[in-house]
Structures are given as structure tokens and as C-alpha cells.
Amino acid sequence: MKYFLKSLLKTIPVLFLITLIVFLLVRVTGDPVSLMLPETATAEERDSLRESLGFNEPLPVQYFTYLGNLVQGDFGDSFRYNTDALSLILERLPATLELAIASMVIAVIISVPLGILSAVKRNSFFDLFITGGAVLGKAMPNFWLGIMLILLLSVTFQVFPVSGRGTLWHLVLPALTLGTGIAAEMTRLIRSSMLEILGQDFIRTARSKGLGEAIIVNKHAFRNALIPVVTIMALQTSTLIGGTLITETVFAWPGLGQLLVQSVNLRDMAVVQAATFIIAIFVILSNLSADLIYRFLDPRIKYD
């Protein structure tokens, strides 16, 4: 618990650094005012808008104003939607989390049994088929896989809806699209991790005790093999939350990725800053939870 609190405290400077970098980046990419006013607007009109938005202040002043508002929970207002940025993001967040969790669940359901079996039956036809399939799964671009799934399962067989969010059926195809690539990577990782563990002395000890193969593989080996897998799961979860723009676009999924990219294009500063901040928090949280899971899985790891 002490370790957990300490790690949480350590993330505060990281978050500050992120706000600074994003703040500077959105300001060097161009002038939002030129996009907000029609091309016919005069220089005076532009200047007065700039003045009213506070862009004429020196950068440090702007940054500290932004920070000051941030710690009070005010992320600023979207130029485009004229509402506060945070509520825009919170509106999109459930869709993103829903998709991320579903993709991860699909990836785990596919990769754990396949990775284990592939390692146990190494160099067999099955193993070859699975490792080959994993390369394919990793190599397929998401937009292509998504479109293929839509063509096959939505257009031809009409099992799942083409796009949008709503029922559980809407979730299946986008989650499958995202889950496939992650499953491919995790299958390979579980396979190689299991292969390494199955060659260890303590597996021979487990055999010498007369334990059945199922217990040896699923308990003695898998508990050990899980440790590196958790790292990849944490990394993938943060990628999923950070934005799965292509898949969201293919399936018209109203997630955070879509909002973020639109806002970058429109130089909607407040939204970009707020979205990055929220994503950063999720990345930090998923890494922290990986740390906690390690501690549960591997008693050799001690934090203090």
C-alpha cells in the first residue's frame, strides 16, 4: 500500500511534464484563430479574437493560467463545440473503455489457450499453424481486417451491425478487429514464455512428484509464464485507451481517438490538452496495476 501511494505521488511530476509538452506542442502547430474565423476576416477581427482568448499573453503566463484552471478541474472550453472540454471527453470515455476492455478480453480468450497449447505441442503441425497464424494476425492492418469483417459478417451474412455503438452486437466486430492483433502478439509471447519455463528444473521436480501434465502446465508453468505477459497486457491496454482511431473510424465508434484527432486538426486546444491529460492518467493507472499484479504473481518482487 505504501508502495502504491509512493508511485501515485511519483506520477504527479510526470503529469506536469505532460501538460507542459502538450501545451507547447499545440501552440507550435499553428494559429487556431485562423481556422475559427472565415478567410475574409480582417486583421483587426483576428487580433481582437486572439486578445479575448488570451493568446496575446506571454506563453508562461498562458501556461500558468492553464495550470491554475487545471488544478481546479477546469480544462477550458472547446472552440468547436462551445462546451467545456472535460465533459466532451467524459462523454466519449465510456465508449473507449468499453471497446478497450472487450478487445482485451477477446485477446486473452484467444491467446492463453493457443499460446499454452502451442508451447506444449512445440514443433508440431498445430504449433506451426498457430505461430503462422499469429504472424498473419499481427501483420493484418486493422482497417483492412475491420472492413473484411464488415463485408463478411455484416454485409454478406448480416449477423452484426455495420457500425455505431449501442447493443452488445455493435461491440463484437470492432473488439474482434482490435483483439486479433493483440491476441497474435500475446500468443507468441505466451508460447515463448511457456517454452522457457517448461525447460526449468522446477518443472522436472513437479514431474518427479507424480503430478499430472495438466497441473504442471496450467499451474506450475503458467503462473511463472504470466509475469512477462502482464507487461504486454498493460502496454496494450494503454495503447487501446490512447486511441484506436483507425478502428473507431472504420466502425464509426464514438471513442476518444476520433475526438482527439478531430480536435488536433481543428487546433481545438482545450480538447487536445484535456484528452491527452486523461489518456496519460489511464496509461499511468494501467502501468500501476501491472505493478500490483506482478507483486501478486511473483513473490520474489518486493517493493518498498
Next chain:
Amino acid sequence: MTKNLLEIEDLKVRFKTEDGYISTVNGVSFSVKQGETLAIVGESGSGKSVTSLALMGILPANGEIYDGKVTFEDKNLRTLSKKEYRKIRGNEISMIFQEPMTALNPVFNIGYQLRETLILHYDMTKEQANKKGIEMLETVGIPDADKVMGRFPHQLSGGMRQRVMIAMALSCNPKLLIADEPTTALDVTIQAQILTLMRNIKEKSNTSTIIITHDLGVVAELADRVIVMYAGEVVEEAPIYELFENPLHPYTKGLMASIPKVHDVVDELYSIEGTVPNPSNMPSGCKFYPRCPLGNIECTKIHPPLEYISADHAKRCIKV
């Protein structure tokens, strides 16, 4: 005469490699009597560990017994189903390994690993197994046994871990205990403690033991009878005193001469020249010939059989 608990006849083990099969145990025969301690001595690569893994039925996936007979208590182990074999393993025959550092699973605590065998073979409840586990730890001389049950392997020293391994191997009262280099990976003082422990166990129980070692000191300490292995074959077999008094095979003599002695100060320790031949490229005739001080042309022509020169002393050499 006591009955033979284990009888191995003409055991042959081979491994599948990219260049075809390689045979590492080539027709080994020996027996172990009830309550007896048999030592198998030899260099690395002599096939002594493979022999023990073969009779436990836990050879690596690419290894197999391709000939011979393994009889344990009138049961032919080679014809047992996997399930029947598992009932014997860890229960009637159990094993202690060389590396206590890596032989225990790092993510389970000692208690779990001890209870597992008891629950599996004796159908105990968790509480019963826990009680028995603590008892076993006390038997092997671990202080604060109930606390150690909750510890993980990395929290224990090498000697402690080896004691835990011994406790685990003995927990189901095995009829045969195989100890593969049980002291090799330990500090000298700890080695002595483990040897004392093993001797006490030997005196208290009627468990037969096979000790696999390259350390003749360990042999002298524990064994009743010794077989010397070289290149996958038995080259000499004798009772312990007979072997130390009257070693016959040049390889055994070489091993004896390699033991440093306090009284004779010499500039250089004796060593047998060369190394164990590669199983894929065995010399024809006597396999020890290339390293043998007595070898001549005759030795390259015939592969010497194992000859008994008395009821219990055998050697595989035509020169002595």
C-alpha cells in the same frame, strides 16, 4: 539374502537430435536391494543422471528408453501407463535434484509445494497435509518449521532449500530415493550437514537409496555398494570397501588417484587425461581405451564384457 527392490537389465536410452539418435546409456544393468544404498559414480556425460531420469520416467521430451527392462517390486515400469507411473513417482520412488536453487518453483510457497505431493498421493486434506509437512520439515532439521511453510524458495538458503527438497522427497515414505548429486551445488560445511542428514535417514528408515555423484567422498560416506559408469556403461561394480581396497578398472583407479591426499604432498594433482568421448563418436572396442594407461592394440578390437571376478565384484576390462 534380501530381495531386490529395483532391477535394471540392459537399459538403453537415446536422444533424438538433428543428426539422428544419440545413445547415451548403452546397456546398463544393476540392482538395488531393500534398504541398500547404491552409489553411481562417474564424470559428467557418463550417463548416470540420464539413467536416473529414465527410471523415474521423466526423461526430457526428446529422450526415450529403447531397450532393456526396469523392474520395481515385480512391476515392469516400462509397460506401465502414464497414470500408473504417476502413482509410483513421488510416492514409491522419489528424487532429490542437484540444484536446490532452481528445483523449487519460485512462485509457490514451501508449504504449497510440500502439501501438493501429500494431497496427491495420500488424499489428505489441506490441514492434514500441512501438519505432515511441518513434521517432515522438522525431521530434516529445519527450525521454525511452521514459519518456513509460508516462505518462498528465494527466502531460504541453498542448504535449507535442499533440506526442503529432501523433506518433499521423503514425505510419502518412498521405497526408493534417488539423489542426483545432492551436495554438489552446496558449500562444503552445508555439504557435510546434508550428508549427515542423509545418513541419519538411512539409519532410521528402510528406504533404499541411489546416490548419483562424482564425489568419492560422498560415496565413502553413504554407500554400501558402488557402480562406476563411463560413457554410458558400467565399468566396475563392487561393495564399498572392496572398491576402495581393490579397484580394478583403470578408470576407477584413475578416479581414486584424483582424490587429493593430505599426507602425500605432490606438485600436481593426478588427473585422467582427455575427456569422456562424445556419444555420437564412440571409439570402437573399449570406450576408455583412448584415455587408458594400460590400453594397447588389443583393446581397440574387442568391446570388453562386464566380467564378475567374485560374487559381487565386476569389471569391464581385459587388461586386469
